[in-house]
Amino acid sequence: MGEELLGWTFSISVFPWFGLDIGGTLVKLVYFEPKDITAEEEEEEVESLKSIRKYLTSNVAYGSTGIRDVHLELKDLTLCGRKGNLHFIRFPTHDMPAFIQMGRDKNFSSLHTVFCATGGGAYKFEQDFLTIGDLQLCKLDELDCLIKGILYIDSVGFNGRSQCYYFENPADSEKCQKLPFDLKNPYPLLLVNIGSGVSILAVYSKDNYKRVTGTSLGGGTFFGLCCLLTGCTTFEEALEMASRGDSTKVDKLVRDIYGGDYERFGLPGWAVASSFGNMMSKEKREAVSKEDLARATLITITNNIGSIARMCALNEGYFGAVGALLELLKIP
Structure with a gap:
C-alpha cells in the first residue's frame, strides 16, 4: 500500500x-x-x-x-x-x-x-x-509535526492514562496535586515548545496555528550554563544536580529585600526578585554548591519561559480583534 x-x-x-x-x-x-x-x-x-x-x-x-x-x-x-x-x-x-x-x-x-x-x-x-x-x-515542518504528535499521543493515552495534566493549587505545597487534563476540545490553546530554544504557538485547530513569539533562553541555555558553572557533561547530570540544589542560596528573593512579603503588590516573600542576585556577595558565592547553581539556573530559565507564556496568554485574545480592525481599514 x-x-x-x-x-x-x-x-x-x-x-x-x-x-x-x-x-x-x-x-x-x-x-x-x-x-x-x-x-x-x-x-x-x-x-x-x-x-x-x-x-x-x-x-x-x-x-x-x-x-x-x-x-x-x-x-x-x-x-x-x-x-x-x-x-x-x-x-x-x-x-x-x-x-x-x-x-x-x-x-x-x-x-x-x-x-x-x-x-x-x-x-x-x-x-x-x-x-x-x-x-x-x-x-x-517541525511545528506541524509537534502539533500532530501531541494530539496523537493524547488520543492514545499513556498505556491507558492521559499524558496531559495540570496542577491544582500549584502555590500550596500541601494541597498541590497533578490531575489529568482533557484535550478533547482544546482550542484555542497556547503551545510552549521548549527545546534548545523556545517557540510559543497560538493553535486554533490542528491545521491552523501561528508562532506568536519565542525566546533564545531554553533547554540549551540551561545545559550550557550548567556545563560552565558546574562542570557537568550530560543533560541528565545537570538535572540530577538541580534536583539536589537550593536555589534560594543563589537567587535574591523578595523577602531578602523587604524582610517578608511585598503585600502592596501581592508578591510573596519566596518569589525571586533577582535571579543569581546573591552571587554579588563574595561570602555567598563561597557558600553555594554546584547543585545550588544548577537549581538556580533551572529556576531562572523556567521562570522566564513561564513569564513570557503568561504574557502571550493574556495578549493572544486580542490578536483576532486587531486582525479584524486591520481588515476593516482595508475597506475603501
Missing part, C-alpha cells in the same frame, strides 16, 4: 517504521515495533530488519550517549492497522555522524531509501544521510 507525502511515495506495509526529530541539542527517534507479525512475514523478513529490531528493543543504552526511555514506551498501540509498541530513543545531536554510520553498517538503505525527519538537523545533516547512509530525507 503506497502513501504520498510531500512528493515522496512510501509503502507503509514495509518495516521498519521510524520518525526522527533532529534538534539543536538532542536527537529524538521514535520506533514502532510490530507485535502482530505473522509466521509468513517472519519467514520473509530479511536479516537486516531482524537485526535492527533486535538491536533497538533489546537495549536501553546505545554506545555511551544513546538512551531508550523505557518508562515512556507505549504498549499495544494500533497504528495504520498494525499492533505494536512505540519506543522512544534519544542521543546528543553531536553524535549524529555515528548514528548515520550505524545505519550504513546495518544496511538500512536496503530496507528504505527515504527517512522521514523533522527539526533543523533534517536540513543540516541531509547531505550526510545521502552520501554516507545512502538515504534520502523527507523533511517535515
